Structures are given as C-alpha cells and as structure tokens.
Amino acid sequence: MTGLVLKDLKKRFGGTQVIRGVDLAIEDGEFVVFVGPSGCGKSTLLRMISGLEDITSGELYIGDRLVNDVQAAKRGVAMVFQSYALYPHLNVRDNMGFGLKVRKVPAAERERRVNEAAATLKLDALLHRYPRELSGGQRQRVAIGRAIVGNPDVFLFDEPLSNLDAELRVHMRSEIASLHKRLSTTMVYVTHDQIEAMTLADKIVVLRDGLIEQVGSPRELYERPGNLFVAQFIGSPKMNILPAASARLLAPFATPPASAESVGVRPEHLAVVEPSDNVLRGKIALSEYTGAVTLMHVELPNGQTCLVVHDGKDLPAFGSEIGLMADRQNLHFFDRNQMAAQQ
Template identity: 70%
Template sequence: MTSLALKNLKKSFGPVEVIRDVDLTIEDGEFIVFVGPSGCGKSTLLRMIAGLEDITSGELVIDGRTMNDVPASKRGVAMVFQSYALYPHLTVRDNMGFGLKVRKVKPDEMRQRVDEAAATLKLDALMQRYPRELSGGQRQRVAIGRAIVGHPQVFLFDEPLSNLDAELRVHMRAEIASLHNRLSNTMIYVTHDQIEAMTLADRIVVLRDGRIEQVGTPRELYASPANVFVAQFIGSPKMNIFPASGLAANLSGQDFDLKAADQLGIRPEHLQIVPQGEGLLQGRVSVSEYTGAGSLLHIDVEGAGTFLVVQEGQVAADHGEPIGLSFSNENLHLFDAAGLAIQNL
C-alpha cells in the first residue's frame, strides 16, 4: 500500500491557471474520490499524479519519493480511463497482458498475473473473446484487469463509468468497491457524479475552479458542508438555499436567531409537509414529480422562493395545493455573505 502527498500543486496552461495551490494527503489504502463540476480540474489533477501532465510548481510525493520528474511508467500507478481503449484485434487475454508483453515479462509470469486478475474480476469465461463480443461493463472490467496485472501501488480511475447505462453503473460501482476491499490498494477516482462519490469514497475531495473546497467523509460533507457550493453539490436533490432575510419574516415568533446569517439552507429530505396553517412556513405546490418511491415537490413560499421537498409514499400533494412546511432546528444550515458555513443551530 502507498501514501501520497500533494504539496501546493499548481498547473498552468500558458497564462491560464487550472490547478491552484492544492494540498492533500492520501493515506495508505484509502479510496479517495475527486468530485466537482465539469472544468473544475479534477481530471487534470489526476493526470498530474499519473505523470501525463507536467507539474507547473509544487511537489508530488508517492510513498516518500518526490515524483515531479519521474516518468509515468516509473511511478507505480495504473490508470483506467473513461474510454476502454481496448485493442479490437486482440482477445481479452491478450488485451490484459499486452502491457506486460511490452515490458518483456516472462510468459509464465504473464499468464499467472492475467489469470489472477481474471479470477478477481470474474472474467475467466471471457478470455478468448474479442472486445466486440463484450458488453460495456465487461469491457470496463477488462480495462481494469489490464491495470491490475501491472501490480501498481496506486489505481487511478478517470470517470470509468461515464459510458455505461444506469443499471451497469450501479453494478460496476459495486464491482469497484469490492475490488478495493479485496486488493486494499490506494485508489483515486474522478467523477462528476456525487452519488458515485458518496457510495464509493472513504473521503471525498470537492473541487471548484482548480481549488479544494472541502475534504471529508461522505457523512461529514453531507452533514457539515463548509460552504454553499459544497452544500448544494453534495446531496440529491440539492440543498435549498435562500436569503435569510426572506425567511426571517416567515419565521417570526420562532426560536431562531438568523441575525448572523446572510443565507440559510435546508435539505429537501429534512422538510416535513403539514396541513395548511401549521408548521413554520406556508406555501403552495407548483410542481409535483413522481419518482417511484415518492415524489419531489416544488413549493413556492412567498418572500423566500421555491423549496424542493421530498415526500415519501404513493400519495403526493397536488398541483396548486396550499400546504405548510416544518423542520427541526438541527437541520437548518447558516451561511455568511461569502457563502461560508457559520454553524448549525
């Protein structure tokens, strides 16, 4: 197992700075997920670790060794890309063993490594097939197997599930989590999908505009977001964020001190629907979206805007229906004028 340290890493393309002062320590055997919107720098940061992008300044340390000028092939890392990048004229076995063949690994050792990886990924029955004869999930497993056979210290995944349909994505998430449990290697995984981040990560690194916004466990980021950006990026549906002044009038007479807050937040799943005239807020249903297990309601609250509310069960409030909303003090998040978290009530 291997630890990594990113020390004040920067990356510029000409005058454009895309990675800004990134400091991060990754422990042995951790599963770290880089998450953020498109263009936030997460794939660039991964490629810097892999050695596929030069480091403008700062230091990358892997297992105690500075890697800034070490070629990608000598860093002890393996990368799985969004594209499977399999050779169409080679069988599964030959695709998995191709890198070892290039490095002139002895045939017996190469066969043993490929067989071990195939058993780990349950590819044993597919070894003589060609990529065109495989499903998307099977092709991705072959790409992962090609990485495994090199016995890397660190696995890097660059949005490996983006090309799969919804059902296969769920299946492959479980496969990757299981693989980490079996191998215990350090893994760094890039995605824009916060559900993938929440379900896979030991810790999540939330990026925006080339900077780290917050690092923490999925539970920490969900319960105690450092700012409005993290609050709305982590969690689905996203947190409701509104001006504190707009809600202060609606909450008059209640035991809330909103004086320090410029904005406040409440998650859709933490709002309860109550009869009109009851609760802390009064609103009217503008949209009702049936989701199967329940409904997602859009509720207009005068002076505060539109709230998203998760309503469980098969019976949902109708369009135009007036309702009340209630919530607990402990679920209200306060943010200052800069969007930074103040404290929870």
C-alpha cells in the first residue's frame, strides 16, 4: 500500500519561498490532481515529491518511508514530463526499456515488461518506430510506457498533455483515466487546466501562491467552493460574483447571511425570464454561439457583466432586456474574508 503524506512542506529558492507549508495526505491508489494558476507552485511540489527538488523543511513520506534525503531513483516513483523526453536515436522498444537496461534488469525480463506495457497502451505495432515517426499522442504514450515498465509505487505527471492539440488532449485524458483504473496505482497529476482536473481526479488540490486553498472531489469543489478563488477557478465559464443584495432578485425568498458581501451563481444555473421589477435585469451585450449552447454576456444596471449559458434556440436579440433567476440552492454566499458562508 503506497500513499503519500506531506507535512508542513516548504521550499525556498534563495530569499523567495515558493511552497509555504503544505499539509496533504494522498491515499493508496488515489488519482490526485494539483491545479492552480501559473506560478502557484504545483510543479515545484511535484518535483519535491519526485526528488528532483530538495525539500527546504517539512517531511515527505512515500508509504511509511521518510524520503526527504532519499535519491529520486530510489523513491519508487516514475515521472512523465510535458516534453516526452524520448531518445531520438532509440526506437519505441528501446526507449521504453532504457531505464531497465541501466538498472541491469535481465534482457528477458526487460522484454516481458516492455511487451506488457506496450499491450496496455496499444503500442504493439509501433515498437520498431522512432520518435520522429510518431504523433504527439503516440510519443506521450511511449513516455507513459517507459514509466510503467519500472513498476513504480507512484506515478507523477507534470502537465503531460500541454503539447497536444485539443482533440488529442481529450483522447489522452480518457487513456490516462483508463490506465489508472487498470493499474490502481497512486497517481499525482499537475495541470493548469481545470477541465483536466475535473475529468480525471478522485481528489483535486487547488493551489495558490504556494499554499493549498481547498482539497476535495471535483463535485465538492464545484458545489461547495471554500472561497472566491476556488469558486471562480473551478468551473467553466467561471462563476459570476455579484453584490449580496442581488440574491433577493435572483431567487425568491433568498436572504443573504448578515456577513455576506457577495453572491456567486454559475452561468449554467441562470435562467432567462421576462424582465420585471422582481428579477435581476440586464441587457444582452454579446452572444457567443458554440453549437450546443450560447454564452451570453449580460450587462447589469450596475455596469457588471454577467455570463449566462443559454441552451434555447430562440436567443434574445442584441441589446434586448432580459430577466435572470436562479434556484436558491445554486447561490453561494461569501463574506468579507472571501470565505464561503453557509449556503
């Protein structure tokens, strides 16, 4: 059983503290995604787990071993990078088996492991090819295969899909999710893309400025964000944040808590109704048609723009006035400290 425990983990580069005290437990077999904006420390944290970055202070356990001073090669982890990092002069078979060869694993055992990984990743027919003869998605599968053959206790992924086009990203997401189900190995995955986080993770860790903002399942973070940052980072399009008084117009009988300064409502939870004095009113400033739905930008009387996901075929005309309403259970209230108040 191999999970991870991070205790008050910190990382400093000179006078700059990048990781500022992270406490986190990852269970054996979990798929955990680190997500956050650029510069939040997610890749640095992953490299600390892998052993590629030293730990300034705190404790890191892989299984029941304290690994602060354990070399990367002896931690029982395998890392898949954004850049694939394949050897251009080696074919797929030799790329996948290179690490085993360096560790002097017998040839017959190397071949068995490579063949098993190739079958798992559907690379059987590509073992004789060189990286230059592969697509981006195939190269990434080879990089994952190279990690699999080492039988690691923990897989680490550092933005592995960033170099792929949109269609390939969707395909590789499903392949990585299927791989996790087959292997049942602990996986830690770094991305700046919250859609990747939502679709892959058992548990999401939202990071900002070297600290954890919130940890939870995708559904928990979507339905019960702990603060304004998480509320607007998780979900696409991002949550609308309006003055707390707007709640009474959005939902009948909605009474904001006394401490609330803002109310959040997701664009997909807003319904378009006839304008009246009893609903939130606004004018259509822009419509973005995407096929299945249209994203409407609605200008409110206070000058704010509110996003609305509209799935109807009959769209309000540009400049027309509409009303907006939402169910009470879909409103999120935030106090002046930007912490989520009671829903």
